[in-house]
Amino acid sequence: MTSETLSLTVTANRHARARRSRRVVAALALVLLAGFALTLMLGQSFTPPGDVLRVLMGGDVPGASFTVGQLRLPRAVMAVLVGLCFGMGGVAFQIMLRNPLASPDIIGVSSGASAAAVFAIVVLSLDGPAVAGFSVVAGLAIALLVFGLSFRNGVAGTRLILVGIGVAAMIDSFIAYLLSRAPSWDLQEAMRWITGSVNGAKLDQAVPVLAALLLFGGILLSRARDLEALRMGDDTAAALGVRVGATRIIVMLSAVGMIAIATAAAGPVMFVAFLSGPIASRIVGPNGSILIPSALVGAVLVLAGDYIGQFALPSRYPVGVVTGALGAPYLIYLIVRVNRAGGSL
């Protein structure tokens, strides 16, 4: 094989992979769209597609205007938006730290954002954007704290995870304390801040999440190539011309930003950030940027989890419990697999 044909083969392969990646993204987007449409039509009662469309256009349909416009639509929109945020932010963490366990919901970043939201609401009686701001600051502080505490000649894998778990344990008991001080809240409301829920979502609450998704998601996507290079190790990435430190900081800021704002709206929907990346990389295969597929997987997870939690089980669960029950076995499986392989975890 001459070098010319080799380079042709490589190029052809790359095109094939890019095609596959595009096809996967299109398929995932279709699934998401279908799921979205389905959740608008099907609830306790069935609303015909025509009525749903008329409500979406702003028309007034007796009955449907309330069930679809006031109940199902805000809920579905919120589920999709926070799912996109968790999916993309989570996989950005996992790639940046080269460890599937290093997702923000395991190392305490989501808990920190949630604790700040509860603190802002219960103790300071704030609402709206101020709560989101609190969450972002706390999420960043926790991320920096965990990195700082586990830093030693580079951030070591297992140490970072364990430090994160320790920090998360503290934050979780802080949340438990705050919730115990808010006796007027019922269990459902409390569950939002422990497991995550899109119950009772309003459309105007979704606006900051959308803004965060567009801003931070855009930044992450613009850095996708550098992020992929980080996957191969800091030295290799540096050799490829990536400014490793700057990329890390930008990726971390953006990922924490989107996750914290999503958490301020819907709570730390359990394990969505942790699950989306690995599922997406199973679907996409080893190549191509995984940010968008992972975001789509996250949205499908939250949407489907919320639907299952509402209608498919004998009693109603918030979405975080459904995704949590899904993610928990995978977490254990992941540890079994890594230990079996004798990894350095």
Place this chain on the structure above:
Amino acid sequence: MTERTVDNGARSGSGRVRLFRGAGLAILALIVLGLCFLSVAIGTRSVAWADIWAGLQGQTETIGQAAVAVRIPRTIMAALVGAALGLAGAIMQGVTRNPLADPGILGVNMGASLAVAIGLAWFGMDMAQLYVWTAIFGAGVTAAFVYVIGSLGRGGATPLKLALAGAATSVAFSCFTIAVILPRNDIAGGFRSWQIGGVGGATFDGIRLVLPFLLVGFAVSLLSARKLNSLALGDDLAAGLGENVAVARGMAAFGAILLCGAATAACGPIGFVGLMVPHLCRLLVGVDHRWLLPFSALTGAGLLILADVLGRIIARPSELAVGIVTAFVGAPFFIWIVRRQRVREL
């Protein structure tokens, strides 16, 4: 110097050490007693000395005396559960030779809690006795599960692998617990406050319920001290000394599981006490389990009483559950151990 004088010197030295340690144990017991008194005297409500004295003698006429009467079972429960957790932690660290071992971190308490949740929500468990058995069963299954996962692959159960397996299991089980308990609106609220881990609602009936389990646990655990000393030499050397390694491990672990299960059934999953206490005690008395175990039990009792008293002072006029206080003190301790250059096997 002849061999004989060296021998004598060593013997009298070890005699002196034993004397010091015995005195230390006595002093520790006095400190725990003092803390018990503090715990009865200090609370959300300030009570006059006369009322404390009257309350201790069983009078409940004034509000102050009634408050004291409530604080007595609470203090006893904190002492018992603290001793159980401290002792269980010391044994787990000895059995797994892992400085990060703790009933909370290894997921054993969460396993007990999940078992209780399942028993309550699915099987309508209402007999209090059954409740303790279920918790002990859950603790045992979880301990075996975590140990198997943590020891898969090369190098066996290294400290970090085991800690990670335990922490992941703990997170996973807390998810399952929520899923199991949430549909039952009638018990969910009470279960959640139990799950934070507290001694606030302790009664003499509750103490009577778990006391037999704890006593058996204490006895089995303390009796396994010598076996743990052999295990600390490494499995091969222990076997060479005529110790049946599997039996030694099993017996010590059984004691620890009894203690964790009963403690969790009584007060909910309380973490980090079993982590901190043995480390502190090792500084005082070294690695000899015959001393380490009783010291750990007493220190654990003292620590949990202290944490409970702190929780009442910090959050006046309400109070902080003891599980929250221990998490706030214990998690930084955990992080500190993880951060050390190399997490050595014990």
